[in-house]
Amino acid sequence: MKIGLEIHFQLGGNKLFCSCSTEGTELNESFTRKLTPVMGELGKLDTAVEYETIRNRNFLYRASSNSCLVEKDEEPPHPVNPDALKTTIAISKALHCKVLDYTSFMRKIVVDGSNTSGFQRTGIVGMDGYVKTSRGNVRISxxxxxxxxxxxxxxxxGVVEYSLDRLGIPLIEISTEPDIIDPDHALETAKAIGHYVMSMQNFRGEVDSIRQDVNFSMGFGRVEIKGVSKLSFIKDTIEYEIKRQSSLEAISRILxxxxxxxxNFIDITGMFTNTDSSMIKKSIASGKSVMCARVSACNGLMKHGNYKLGREFADVAKNMGLGGLMHSDEFPAYGLSDEELHSIYSTAGKGDNDAVIVVLGEKSRIEKLKPLLDERFDKILKMQLEETRSATPSGETRYLRPLAGKERMYPETDIPAVKITEAIMESIEKLVPKSLEETMNELTKKFKLSQVEAESLINNNLLSLFKALAGNFDNPHILSRILLQTIPELENKKGKKLxxxxxVDIFGNQYLEARQLPQYHNTDSILxxxxxEKWDRNTFETALSLYIIDNIPxxxxxxxxxxxxxxxxxIKKILDELVKDGNVTQKNVIPLFRGKTKQSFNPSDVIKIFVTMQNQK
Incomplete structure (x- = not known):
């Protein structure tokens, strides 16, 4: 088993090739594009590009307040964002990489329409480094x-809709060699790498700012799993892929x-004139066809126990924009009658050991599906599993497209190579992030935090924000509690993230400075x-509750x-009333005191004054 990671981290501030902010909202303006396949630098057409051409999709782009003509691919890219480049160099130094003398950007063909130009600009900054883990160094390629x-x-x-708000955000990609031993080691490695980037002040730190790709092989070819959204899903995704490939290996041995x-697919739409199947009835009503095909020797292999060959076929059909793929291992589901099933099996020529697949969709698309299914079936039987898959929120993987090759790369002609001068290298020395051990020591010694608090700030992407705001709190523990407990608890109560x-309303422009975002908010803040007003912690937390839960401006x-x-x-006046009423002690004075006032107070001050009053009697 071989495992490698490609981890992507967004940086905040400005976009990579224009001065637009990394933060924005959608506008009403939109436009459409159709991508045309082009050959790479070696004069060949990439297999992933060929696959996308067969899918024949259109792309609708929604403009955003932080997009300009560069994002629309109607203006050449501007010079590279210097802050983003310096941050990447700093991360390269922290991970013991050799920083290249020049950063030359290349165009990498993008086949899914996620870039208006049809390619992504990418430049190598560092090479041949490593990250330390408890199970040895993992090399950084x-x-x-x-x-x-x-x-x-x-x-x-057949139409994919995109927003331009994320397009062009600076993205650091850190790729490892396949030195990772197992799923647990993959999770540890991702955390170790993530620490360095998350320590940077301009790390974006939003919900979608980190994405992991996993490169995995059991000896049947490299599988690239795209878009693992959370660290905790890395282990689940790898374990699922182990089970999937083991199941396919068993199927290939059986067959x-x-x-x-x-x-060949056969049109059986006419069989369902009076069907009770709501799925088929709805599909026919929308002008689509129902077609079936026999899959020889696969009865019980489409979906039975660990065998899920039907899912492999269904992923290909879904990528072709087809409404659904059903198979005989699932029947009589979907409301199909015994008479309909008999007609389907008879028309397809099903034998006792055969399976049948039924596909809903446009007839022209279904006819294009056959060679793609043949190719996929052949690769599974030969256990040639190299491909690109997408990760699901449940920790599973789905077929996305063939694995892209070198043919998708060619030189970027609009951006000159950037020379990494001695002056640039000197300027980033103070930016190089500290190791995890050094960071933990700083948090526990300088800020007097516990090990648990320090680890929680690091693991929750709050380190740079904490350090930027700590000077505004007399007690760093208060800030730690607000970031780690108070705000998350109020977000859970409210049901959404802030x-x-x-x-900014809570922490003022200092939050924007911590995230290196434009200064756009000048009103008062809760901080x-x-x-x-010299609030204590309890009063500050009460104010947060009023603002977040009760929507008080x-x-x-x-x-x-x-x-x-x-x-x-x-305080003394209220205590006098409590003492006069009787039955007040040091143990119950605080709850009784709260019952007498709605105003804020420091409990320790109340206890101190109460004890003084008692001693004076």
Whole structure:
């Protein structure tokens, strides 16, 4: 077994080849494109490009407030973002890579329409490094700086809809050699690499800012698994792929001595004039066809226990934009009657050991499906499994397209090579992130945090934000609690994550500086109110609750009675009333005190004044 990783990290600030912000919202403007296949530098057409040509899709792009003519591919790219380049060099140094003398950008053909130009610009910055793990060093093959792709919104009826808001965001890609031993080691390696990038001040730190690709092989060819969205899914995805390939190996052994083929598709739409199957009825009503084909010797292999050959075929059909692929191992599901099944099997020529697949969709698309299924079936039987797959949120993988090759690369003619001068190298020395051990020591010694707090800040992508804001809190523990507990608890209660505008309302422009985002918010913040009014932690958390849960604007918080701090004289006055009422002790004084006022107070001050009053009796 061989495992390697390609981890992508977004950087905040400006986009890579224009001055647009990395943050934006969608606009009403849109346009469409149709991509035309082109040959790579070696004069050959890439197999993944050929596959996309067969799919024959159209692409609809939604403009955004942070997109310009560069994103629309109607203006040449601007010079590379210097901050993004310096950050990539700093990460390369931290991971012991050799930084190249020049960064030359290449065009990598993009086959799914996720870039308006039909290619992605990418440049190698560092090579031949390593990251330390508990199970030995994992070699880093390359560290590249590239532009991120469009954000996919939907796909329907052969049209893929994208937003331009993500297109062009600086993306650092860190690729390892296949030195990873097993799923647990893959997770450890990803965390170790991620620490260095997440320590950078301009790491974007949003929900979708890290994406992992897994390169995996059990000896049957390299499988590239795209888009593992969370670290915790890396292990699940690899374990699923081990089970999938083991199952396909068993199927190939079963079929090794048997004649096997997929028959020609036969139109059986006319069989379903009076069908009770809602799926088929709906498909026919929309003008689509129903077609079937025999799959010899595959009865019980389409979906039975660990055998799921039907899913392999269904993924190909789905990629062709077909509504559904059903098979005989699932029947009589989908509302099919015994009479309909008998007619399907008879028409397809099904024998006792054969399976039958039924496909819904446009007849012209189904006819193009046959050679793709033949090719996939042949590769499975020969256990030639090299391909690109996509990761699902449940930790599974799905067939995406053939594995792209070197033919998709050719030189970028619009961007000159960038010389990495001695001045640039000197300027990044202070940017090189510290190791995990050094960072942990800084958090526990300088900020007096516990090991648990320090690890949680690192693992939750909050390190750079914490360090940027720590100077504004007298006690770093308060900031740690707010970031790790208070805000997540209020987000869970609210049912959604805080937006960047809300984070600015809480922490002010210091949040924007921490994320290296444009200064667009000049009103008061909860943090500034807290410093001005000398709030304690409880009052600050009450203010957060009023803002997040009760939707009280920041401008109104100062007027709220429950946020006005009691002074010593006001505390003593309330305590006098409690003592007069009787039955007050040091153990119950705080809950009784809360019952007497809506205003904020420091519990330790109340205890101190109460004890003084008792001693004076």
């Amino acid at each position: 390359t560290i590249t700086l590239e532009e991120d792709a469009c954000r996919k919104l939907s796909e329907k009826e 090794a001595e048997k004649p096997h083929e997929i028959g 937006s960047q505008v809300q984070m 500034e109110l807290s410093r001005r 920041v401008s109104e918080l100062e007027k709220r009675e429950e946020l006005k701090m009691l002074n010593d004289n006001e």
